[in-house]
Amino acid sequence: MSAADQAAVMRDHPLRRWIRAYADSRLALAGLGLLVLIVAAAIAAPWLAPQNPYDLMQLDMLDGRLPPGSVSGDGELRYLLGTDAQGRDMLSAILYGLRISVVVGVAATLLALLVGMTLGLVAGYFGGRFDALLMRVVDIQLAFPSILTAMILLALFGQGIDKIIIALVASQWAYYARTTRSVAMVEADKAYIEAARLLGLSTLRIVFRHLLPNCLPPLMVVAALQVAAAIALEATLSFLGLGLPVTEPSLGLLIANGFQYLYSGRYWISLFPGLALLLTLLALNLVADQLRDVLNPRLRKS
Amino acid sequence: MNSVHNAAQAVLEVTGLSVGFAQRGTVLRAVDDISLHIAPGEVLGLVGESGSGKSMTAYSLLGLVEPPGQVSADTFRLCGKEMRAADERAWRQLRGRRIAMIFQDPMMTLNPVLRIDTQMVEAIHAHRRVGRGAALEMAAAALQRVGIADAPARLHAYPHQLSGGMRQRVAIAIALLNAPDLIVADEPTTALDVTIQAQILAEMQALCQASGTALLWITHDLAVVAALADRVCVMYAGRIVEQGPVDQVLAQPAHPYTRGLLDSTPAAAPSQHADNAGATRRLSTIPGLPPALGERPEGCAFRPRCARASAACLQVPALVAVSPGHEVRCFHPLARVSA
Amino acid sequence: MPFFILRRCLQAVNVLVVMSLLVFAGVYAIGSPLDLLVDPQATTEDLARAAAALGLDQPVWVQYGRFLSRALGGDLGDSFIHGSPAIGLILARLPATLELAVVAMLIAVGLGVPLGLWAGLHPDTVGGRTIMAGSIVGFSLPTFWVGLMLIMVFSVQLGWLPAGGRGPTTELFGLPLSVLSVEGWRHLILPATNLALFKLALIIRLTRSGTREALQQDYVRFARAKGLSTGRVVGVHVLKNILIPVVTVVGMEFGSLVAFSVVTESIFAWPGMGKLLLDSITQLDRPVVLAYLLLIVLLYIVINLVVDLVYALLDPRVGRGGSGR
Numbered sequence: 001m002s003a004a005d006q007a008a009v010m011r012d013h014p015l016r017r018w019i020r021a022y023a024d025s026r027l028a029l030a031g032l033g034l035l036v037l038i039v040a041a042a043i044a045a046p047w048l049a050p051q052n053p054y055d056l057m058q059l060d061m062l063d064g065r066l067p068p069g070s071v072s073g074d075g076e077l078r079y080l081l082g083t084d085a086q087g088r089d090m091l092s093a094i095l096y097g098l099r100i101s102v103v104v105g106v107a108a109t110l111l112a113l114l115v116g117m118t119l120g121l122v123a124g125y126f127g128g129r130f131d132a133l134l135m136r137v138v139d140i141q142l143a144f145p146s147i148l149t150a151m152i153l154l155a156l157f158g159q160g161i162d163k164i165i166i167a168l169v170a171s172q173w174a175y176y177a178r179t180t181r182s183v184a185m186v187e188a189d190k191a192y193i194e195a196a197r198l199l200g201l202s203t204l205r206i207v208f209r210h211l212l213p214n215c216l217p218p219l220m221v222v223a224a225l226q227v228a229a230a231i232a233l234e235a236t237l238s239f240l241g242l243g244l245p246v247t248e249p250s251l252g253l254l255i256a257n258g259f260q261y262l263y264s265g266r267y268w269i270s271l272f273p274g275l276a277l278l279l280t281l282l283a284l285n286l287v288a289d290q291l292r293d294v295l296n297p298r299l300r301k302s
Numbered sequence: 303m304n305s306v307h308n309a310a311q312a313v314l315e316v317t318g319l320s321v322g323f324a325q326r327g328t329v330l331r332a333v334d335d336i337s338l339h340i341a342p343g344e345v346l347g348l349v350g351e352s353g354s355g356k357s358m359t360a361y362s363l364l365g366l367v368e369p370p371g372q373v374s375a376d377t378f379r380l381c382g383k384e385m386r387a388a389d390e391r392a393w394r395q396l397r398g399r400r401i402a403m404i405f406q407d408p409m410m411t412l413n414p415v416l417r418i419d420t421q422m423v424e425a426i427h428a429h430r431r432v433g434r435g436a437a438l439e440m441a442a443a444a445l446q447r448v449g450i451a452d453a454p455a456r457l458h459a460y461p462h463q464l465s466g467g468m469r470q471r472v473a474i475a476i477a478l479l480n481a482p483d484l485i486v487a488d489e490p491t492t493a494l495d496v497t498i499q500a501q502i503l504a505e506m507q508a509l510c511q512a513s514g515t516a517l518l519w520i521t522h523d524l525a526v527v528a529a530l531a532d533r534v535c536v537m538y539a540g541r542i543v544e545q546g547p548v549d550q551v552l553a554q555p556a557h558p559y560t561r562g563l564l565d566s567t568p569a570a571a572p573s574q575h576a577d578n579a580g581a582t583r584r585l586s587t588i589p590g591l592p593p594a595l596g597e598r599p600e601g602c603a604f605r606p607r608c609a610r611a612s613a614a615c616l617q618v619p620a621l622v623a624v625s626p627g628h629e630v631r632c633f634h635p636l637a638r639v640s641a
Numbered sequence: 642m643p644f645f646i647l648r649r650c651l652q653a654v655n656v657l658v659v660m661s662l663l664v665f666a667g668v669y670a671i672g673s674p675l676d677l678l679v680d681p682q683a684t685t686e687d688l689a690r691a692a693a694a695l696g697l698d699q700p701v702w703v704q705y706g707r708f709l710s711r712a713l714g715g716d717l718g719d720s721f722i723h724g725s726p727a728i729g730l731i732l733a734r735l736p737a738t739l740e741l742a743v744v745a746m747l748i749a750v751g752l753g754v755p756l757g758l759w760a761g762l763h764p765d766t767v768g769g770r771t772i773m774a775g776s777i778v779g780f781s782l783p784t785f786w787v788g789l790m791l792i793m794v795f796s797v798q799l800g801w802l803p804a805g806g807r808g809p810t811t812e813l814f815g816l817p818l819s820v821l822s823v824e825g826w827r828h829l830i831l832p833a834t835n836l837a838l839f840k841l842a843l844i845i846r847l848t849r850s851g852t853r854e855a856l857q858q859d860y861v862r863f864a865r866a867k868g869l870s871t872g873r874v875v876g877v878h879v880l881k882n883i884l885i886p887v888v889t890v891v892g893m894e895f896g897s898l899v900a901f902s903v904v905t906e907s908i909f910a911w912p913g914m915g916k917l918l919l920d921s922i923t924q925l926d927r928p929v930v931l932a933y934l935l936l937i938v939l940l941y942i943v944i945n946l947v948v949d950l951v952y953a954l955l956d957p958r959v960g961r962g963g964s965g966r
């Protein structure tokens with residue numbers, strides 16, 4: 001193979017092609033940039049936040065419910081986004097809340113992906129009775145609104161970050177199982193899998209080295225969409241008082257805390273955490289949208 | 303054959319027709335400066351491989367090119383009407399009435415959720431004010447004309463209840479409904495079984511002859527053209543590379559591409575291969591692939607695949623006559639037997 | 642066709658039985674209601690008596706058997722908290738929730754289909770792009786937060802609309818409805834809009850992609866080649882094809898609309914069954930939760946059945962046992 005040929009192959013490497021196709025949309029690039037910023041802010045929250053919103057020593061009740069831009073009683077701090085009823089700096093609370101929301105969303109998605117993908121692979125590759133049973137369960141699960149499944153489980157387990165992750169996994173694994181299974185079934189019938197079998201490769205190797213990589217592109221699309229769904233669902237459940245406890249306030253709880261103050265015109269306690277949540281979901285959806293176009297050639301715009 | 307050049311009575315007269323797609327500052331021409339003229343009742347074969355621009359040519363003749371595609375022409379007269387600046391309204395009056403079209407895949411051309419009668423009656427009502435009962439009678443008669451037995455029952459069917467050949471017959475019946483002057487047929491038999499192909503070909507020919515309808519038959523199959531057409535245009539990479547009376551072009555192809563097509567077509571007018579007479583003809587293929595839009599070479603687009611190519615071919619050759627009515631776009635036309 | 646309906650009904654009964662078992666098992670596992678219901682200072686005998694009165698001293702499967710046989714007679718048990726039949730409590734609140742969900746779905750379809758169609762026909766115009774961008778934002782909006790913002794803007798700042806409650810209702814065939822009076826609409830419009838937003842975004846995208854796909858089909862080109870007007874091509878040939886996925890999604894999403902009304906109802910203090918569910922979950926009122934879930938399952942089954950039937954009417958390719966081939 002000549003150098004030119006090699007360069008041509010490199011140019012046509014799927015990853016490169018995907019990156020180029022992704023970069024086609026400026027909106028999608030903006031979404032990706034926003035997402036990187038948000039994740040960075042979530043990770044760096046303790047260093048970025050002007051105060052630690054959960055260190056009660058740092059809070060001053062006299063600073064409660066100050067509008068955006070106010071200066072703290074001791075003149076040391078400017079509350080850019082105002083304060084809540086406890087005199088907590090909203091900007092700090094949002095950064096910490098974002099951290100919790102992102103961690104819960106990503107953890108739940110990865111776990112659900114792992115569970116769903118494994119079950120889907122096994123069902124798709126081996127078929128038979130396990131497949132039939134699994135698909136029946138998946139159908140029932142998917143027919144049921146995710147919020148109900150999660151509500152019932154949280155009522156069962158009680159509040160807590162680990163419990164909400166379990167509830168989210170339980171209400172989302174089925175999407176991955178179904179996607180993986182349908183791709184795996186198509187791929188398992190193809191000649192290259194038959195060839196691998198004839199070569200005497202072990203089943204594990206066939207499933208994980210040959211089958212799995214082909215299932216990944218559609219799973220990435222589903223996962224990107226489901227991270228957004230998981231974060232939104234967690235926020236909703238926390239808003240309803242079923243999700244995270246008051247000691248670990250995610251964005252949903254912050255918004256709920258501001259609900260009663262809305263009527264007296266103190267909009268900032270609910271408005272800003274909601275905007276943060278909106279931007280997070282928007283960034284994720286923009287990325288997921290473009291991923292779907294890029295990874296699903298059938299739907300690609302001509 | 304010379305009467306063909308009489309523009310006054312031509313059904314279709316286009317010169318300098320191009321269909322371009324703007325892309326990153328340049329314009330890619332799917333159809334590049336082609337000229338066509340079709341006399342009443344004439345059958346013109348337009349031959350080319352997929353990607354040669356023949357379907358885009360067909361769409362442009364009915365004003366069906368969608369943005370971002372852009373059509374331009376020096377002359378564009380259809381049934382005596384000037385169409386260069388025609389708006390959608392003017393097009394709509396001609397489409398389905400004076401010029402009709404049949405598509406390649408009959409599985410895709412009929413709307414799957416509408417019954418046959420709906421799809422036929424609306425084609426009549428688009429151009430004529432007749433009652434539904436009269437329209438249904440016309441539809442049933444049209445179905446009978448294309449050889450569909452039990453027409454009234456078929457009218458109540460949905461497309462999926464008919465076979466592929468039957469569906470193509472329905473499409474043909476729809477095209478013939480308003481007795482058009484010209485039918486553009488874009489490979490209408492390619493998707494069908496060979497036996498049904500032959501039947502439909504023969505029926506189309508008979509129907510058009512009977513009604514005096516001109517036919518532009520687009521195909522990649524020279525054998526079909528040999529059996530059907532009066533004249534043939536060979537298209538390559540958006541340009542017409544050779545055109546002329548079908549006997550002459552098939553017997554004495556002047557363009558290397560036409561020659562290559564003939565050699566790779568089983569039994570395209572075999573008796574006319576004077577040089578091969580007596581010997582068993584071997585099928586050969588043209589090396590390489592037709593270029594994709596946007597990767598077309600400068601000059602003669604066939605150059606990279608052509609054994610006779612020279613430095614001269616970096617320029618686009620003009621269409622030159624090799625005999626009356628027979629023209630070729632090549633600097634090195636094949637040696638001809640007769641002068 | 643009758644056979645098709647019968648088969649679907651049998652399937653539905655199957656699903657209902659399986660779901661009742663699952664839901665019962667799930668809800669049974671939710672803490673002991675005795676801890677909440679009985680005075681903490683009660684003696685062991687008191688506890689046992691209370692348990693016997695509620696049937697909680699029996700093994701699980703006996704409880705399920707009892708539950709099932711009563712359920713067949715329409716009795717889903719009495720609420721632990723309210724003491725009245727659970728099904729009655731829920732049915733009393735069902736019309737409010739259904740009205741909210743139906744109006745929300747009508748808003749989503751009524752706006753979503755035309756907007757999606759327009760965006761699909763003019764994908765590269767400013768309008769088309771704006772509609773698409775709007776639908777992506779709509780997807781990303783947290784429903785509950787939008788509810789708060791609607792209250793903030795329209796009730797608190799502008800003072801145009803009430804912030805919550807259902808207001809007066811008008812009876813029609815015994816059903817209390819809000820849509821029959823202006824005052825009812827003033828209470829209904831904010832929660833219904835709130836609930837509709839996500840589905841609106843969904844329907845816009847679905848209609849747009851369906852339209853774009855249909856426009857590239859040969860049957861659309863063929864219809865244009867027949868000389869049909871743009872109105873007929875879009876209004877009949879395109880629309881009839883995209884209605885099929887739209888109807889399916891409307892059906893599938895209606896159940897989730899009812900489920901998600903839990904959120905909207907709790908924000909707008911809408912007296913529907915979602916609010917009741919939320920309270921029942923926190924109070925461990927098992928029979929009410931059970932009754933709610935079973936009702937939702939039943940709703941899903943009925944909707945699915947209706948969708949399948951409508952589908953068979955819209956798409957000639959399905960549901961007609963023996964087609965021509």
